[in-house]
Amino acid sequence: MLVINCGSSSLKYTFFNTEDMENSVDGQVDRIGTAVPMGLEYNAGKTEIERELEPGTHKDAFDAIIQILTSKEFGIISSPQEITAVGHRVVHGGDKFSHPTLITDDVLRGIEEVSSLAPLHNPVNLVGIHESMRVFPSAAQVAIFDTAFHQTIPPHAYLYGLPYEYYEKKRIRRYGFHGTSHYYVSLMAADYLKRSYTDLKLITCHLGNGGSVCAIEHGKSVDTSMGMTPAEGIIMGTRSGSIDPAVILHLMDSEKMTSGEVNQLINKQSGLLGLSGISNDMRDIEHAVKQGKNRAVLAYKTFCYSIKKYIGAYSATLGNVDALIFTGGIGLYNSFAREEVCKGLGALGMFIDQEKSKDLNGAKKVVDIATVDSPVRILVIPTNEELMIARETLSVICAD
Incomplete structure (x- = not known):
């Protein structure tokens, strides 16, 4: 499994072996889409690699990640086909998406429709999804929304004091973010407190x-x-x-x-x-x-x-x-x-x-x-x- 967090100029990735979730590899490619060389980081246990790459696009960043994941010297998989699932961080799900969702054409359209609520984030999240679908065509692609955890907030807490039609027509309301983090640490707290x-x-x-x-x-x-x-x-x-x-x-x-x-x-x-x-x-x-x-x-x-x-x-x-x-x-x-x-x-x-x-x-x-x-x-x-x-x-x- 691969987890992807695609930003405008960076692509963070984490590889998980689902038979041993603690045995993971993580890293990132940064300075994407700039005039300067991209930087690749790859961390696998005691193996830490930093490389300078040619200036490039998100497509080039994905290709670089695959190259190092499958390299004979440092790689942990032999081919991209071994990745059977990819989880994507998507910043804004609006009120369309309240749960992690298997990505389909309808879901892609839904993410695009709410992009006006996060114009700096959702479009580039979509770039990451499309590139992932290109590189891993047989893998299940799943969207995890930053806003999903907060979809349980009641109307009296998420509404602003604006005329109600702005919520009805424009979906202007509080959505909240960092939902994945808030959810995770709250679960860890329950476990710790027994x-x-x-x-x-x-x-x-x-x-x-x-x-x-x-x-x-x-x-x-x-x-x-x-x-x-x-x-x-x-x-x-x-x-x-x-x-x-x-x-x-x-x-x-x-x-x-x-x-x-x-x-x-x-x-x-x-x-x-x-x-x-x-x-x-x-x-x-x-x-x-x-x-x-x-x-x-x-x-x-x-x-x-x-x-x-x-x-x-x-x-x-x-x-x-x-x-x-x-x-x-x-x-x-x-x-x-x-x-x-x-x-x-x-x-x-x-x-x-x-x-x-x-x-x-x-x-x-x-x-x-x-x-x-x-x-x-x-x-x-x-x-x-x-x-x-x-x-x-x-x-x-x-x-x-």
Whole structure:
């Protein structure tokens, strides 16, 4: 089985042997479609390879992946025919797709129809699917949607306060993203807590360059911070998160900005990068904070405060919480941010053990960083979206 995450300039892949799901190979091809050479990464246990390739397209990237997967020296398969299933990450499924789905011509048309909701993501996801169908014509192709997990959110939580016909005709509503990650870490939390998944009330925080918070009740997403697009919600690496929509109108009028310029502003120039003027990487922000740089301190505190607000809101939504979960690059590696987010959450029964948190710089398994007597457990859980996509792909194939 192969799991594919196709971006505009990168193609990430993971190979799974379904007889031994831990025996996997992963890597990526980056700088696709640029004037500079593409870069290939291939990681198979102790074998780590980096190669420079000629500048090329997604087609060339797929061909390079097949070449190394089947190479006599490093390969793990003898031919592309050995791949019998491919799971594709698709960012936006709109409200058409609420489950992992076997890809057919109708499904391809459906993904294309909702591409207007994710014009930066879905079209290139489709490129990956078409190239995969070319390279693996006999394999089952399955789409796993970032939005699918959140299709259980009730209307009162996903509707915006716009005239209802905009939802009816244009499907403008909250969809949410990072669904595969939120689902995976919530399942791992249930396993760790030795509780039935459907008994738990959880708040999951996926914190990376992109980030979102999710309220999960009895195994179902009931609210999430991202909206119709990934721009809504908490402050992120380069995304603004939620802002007054009139700010956009003001900028368009006063600065004569086009919609394209505004899109670039809120998605690529804002967030930690825009506030700090230093970087979109929390590691750089933390270093600058320790040097006493005021804008870095401001960016760090604003970022953490935006997360804290969602945790408070979702605690009210759920009524009570069994566990607060951190995942993603920042959630796993940045104790600095975890501790700032958790300050003042004692009123909600969330007490972080700062020494445990400080000692934790990454985790390969679930780690509890709450104090012994904390009513709510605070868990750090490494996500594994590729493994979750593989499992979901298998479930579709077995059901079919």
